[in-house]
């Protein structure tokens with residue numbers, strides 16, 4: 210049974226709330242409406258799952274290792290900075 | 297692996313090895329972020345180098361009220377901005393939707409079904425397979441979206457840390473992040489949505 214359909218979110222509104230939802234930034238009322246929509250909507254449910262997958266994937270992207278040359282250059286600078294340091 | 301407070305303690309004592317360990321950990325993430333703020337790689341490198349000098353000389357003033365990472369990135373953002381930014385700082389964040397309105401019908405429902413990715417629930421396991429697509433999509437993001445997503449989803453800073461580092465409101469930080477995530481999602485979908 211759907212109660213108060215006029216107060217339901219539609220998909221276009223729900224998808225814009227996903228990051229707020231994941232950040233715990235929605236009010237309790239907004240969160241309930243969001244969760245109710247996603248529960249009943251396979252499309253928004255898939256969208257939410259994909260955003261969560263994207264976050265997991267992005268978290269595994271690591272920059273390339275530092276080249277030994279760059280590390281040496283910075284170490285040389287470090288010695289100079291320390292040498293300059295009046296303190 | 298040594299904890300960051302231990303490394304900082306050693307850095308305060310002038311320990312070169314501790315410096316090298318911090319450089320190994322943060323040099324590349326810093327370069328990536330700096331590249332979103334200045335016009336060239338050379339200027340980004342200069343900003344990062346200035347930041348390390350600031351760290352070496354200022355580490356005795358770091359009190360640990362924020363995380364080291366937040367402090368470090370904040371110095372970097374200030375240096376990068378002072379080196380001549382290609383970024384338009386004062387342009388307000390567009391409050392418009394992240395998802396293309398053309399994807400929805402007149403009632404605001406999806407016009408076409410969202411096809412679940414074959415392995416979305418196993419994304420953590422298969423993330424390595426997606427790394428190239430995600431990396432390419434990251435590089436294609438507008439600078440401010442890229443800054444936020446690098447700090448939040450790559451570096452793991454919290455929303456409030458990111459808003460402090462970049463000097464933007466929490467709400468704008470989330471708007472930019474959501475837009476960035478949505479574009480990354482589109483990139484993965486375009487790449488086939490399965491590993």
Ligand SMILES: [Zn+2]
Nearest residue numbers: 220250252253
């Ligand atoms: Zn929906």
